Amino acid sequence: MPIFEFDCRGCGNHFEHLVLPWWENAGELPECPACHKQDVVKALSICAVSSEGTRQNNLAKARKRNSKIVQEKETEEFKEMVDHANEHH
Ligand SMILES: [Zn+2]
Known part of the structure; x- marks a missing residue:
């Protein structure tokens, strides 16, 4: 299940969210x-991409997010x- x-x-x-095949x-x-x-909008996920360009785009986004x-x-x-420092004054 994707x-x-x-x-x-x-x-x-x-x-x-789990997406059922017929549902999508x-x-x-x-x-x-x-x-x-x-x-809601479907966010691009690294697992769900097929093209190289999209994957790199997603990786960049993921890095940004991280x-x-x-x-x-x-x-x-x-x-x-x-x-913590203030507590000791
Ligand atoms: Zn909401």
Whole structure:
């Protein structure tokens, strides 16, 4: 069963959803688990691509996404460090 990633245009939620074969053919989209709207777009997933150009594009996107996560994590750790330092004053 293929699992696709979706982005909700209503609330910006990013989620993964199992797509049934006949379901994709029907062109139906799942509803967003966060806001229960069907205003979602299928996000390009690395597993689901066929052409080389698209794959590279997706890899670039994935890298971008990962680096964003790292940045957020680092910022969080930095905040914790500052909080921790302040506790000792
Ligand atoms: Zn939503």
